[in-house]
Amino acid sequence: MGDLDGRIALVTGAATGLGAATARALAAAGAKVAVTDLAAPDALAAEIGGIARAQDVSSEEGWTATMGWLRTEAGGLDILVNNAGLWLFKPIIETTLDDWRRLHAVNVEGVFLGTRAAIPLLAERAHLWRGGTAIVNLSSVAGLQGAAGASCYNSTKGAVRLFTKGAAMELASKRIRVNSVHPGVIDTDMGRKLLDDFGAAQGVGNNEILAAVSAMHPLGHLGEPQNVADAVVFLASDRAAFTTGSELVVDGGMVAG
Numbered sequence: 408m409g410d411l412d413g414r415i416a417l418v419t420g421a422a423t424g425l426g427a428a429t430a431r432a433l434a435a436a437g438a439k440v441a442v443t444d445l446a447a448p449d450a451l452a453a454e455i456g457g458i459a460r461a462q463d464v465s466s467e468e469g470w471t472a473t474m475g476w477l478r479t480e481a482g483g484l485d486i487l488v489n490n491a492g493l494w495l496f497k498p499i500i501e502t503t504l505d506d507w508r509r510l511h512a513v514n515v516e517g518v519f520l521g522t523r524a525a526i527p528l529l530a531e532r533a534h535l536w537r538g539g540t541a542i543v544n545l546s547s548v549a550g551l552q553g554a555a556g557a558s559c560y561n562s563t564k565g566a567v568r569l570f571t572k573g574a575a576m577e578l579a580s581k582r583i584r585v586n587s588v589h590p591g592v593i594d595t596d597m598g599r600k601l602l603d604d605f606g607a608a609q610g611v612g613n614n615e616i617l618a619a620v621s622a623m624h625p626l627g628h629l630g631e632p633q634n635v636a637d638a639v640v641f642l643a644s645d646r647a648a649f650t651t652g653s654e655l656v657v658d659g660g661m662v663a664g
């Protein structure tokens with residue numbers, strides 16, 4: 408018996424990184440998992456016995472179509488993981504309005520559109536589970552503290568943090584729980600891009616920047632995708648039945664000091 412037996416989950420941006428690890432972890436916990444990304448993650452869906460579809464989370468029509476697909480192909484929705492996201496590392500003075508809008512369109516509007524589209528489906532099945540149904544939003548430690556060169560990304564992840572809390576207040580009466588997860592630097596394509604960007608900005612090489620960024624985490628190393636996936640599974644399950652509007656930090660201690 409898995410914690411998520413009988414649940415239907417959707418993970419966006421699931422082709423790689425945290426989304427793929429989360430999809431695998433949800434499936435291992437017993438959920439039927441739908442995975443979407445800019446290109447359909449068909450191989451992942453085949454691996455975990457799920458279903459796949461192409462979806463751009465910044466498209467309103469795309470969300471309507473994805474909810475129709477879930478209803479037809481999966482029978483509804485119990486867990487929405489708003490994972491898709493973009494990274495940007497640029498000084499404010501070099502950030503174009505297009506940069507700003509693109510990042511907010513994916514990281515913030517994507518979360519809003521997904522939440523809004525999923526409410527009817529999540530509300531329909533909330534009576535089935537002790538802990539209701541669940542939305543988990545990927546914020547970041549960058550949604551809790553600033554970093555030079557990451558202010559646009561900070562803005563998006565800070566917005567996700569507080570949108571999550573407002574949504575939690577609003578959806579509690581429907582028994583839909585809404586929580587955010589705040590990873591430190593995790594070893595994914597995006598995590599590696601961050602290391603490259605930080606290294607270039609400081610004029611240091613790969614090994615040196617890996618050591619420096621690892622040392623920003625008191626546990627002394629980058630996180631693994633599984634660390635974040637485990638946190639998402641917990642928040643999605645009845646083990647978190649009394650947890651809504653919370654921010655679960657998965658950062659090796661980075662923001663605790």
Ligand SMILES: NC(=O)c1ccc[n+]([C@@H]2O[C@H](COP(=O)([O-])OP(=O)(O)OC[C@H]3O[C@@H](n4cnc5c(N)ncnc54)[C@H](O)[C@@H]3O)[C@@H](O)[C@H]2O)c1
Pocket residue numbers: 419420421422423424425426443444445462463464465490491492493494513545546547548589590591592593594595596597598
């Ligand atoms: N890796 C980290 O260190 C880290 C830390 C904190 C938070 N996060 C957040 O976790 C989430 C996942 O990060 P990751 O490291 O796996 O990133 P990643 O870049 O490795 O993967 C992101 C995935 O999202 C997809 N994507 C991008 N734009 C999309 C769109 N418009 N519609 C649908 N899919 C889209 C990409 O195709 C890719 O498959 C992101 O929201 C990110 O901001 C990551």
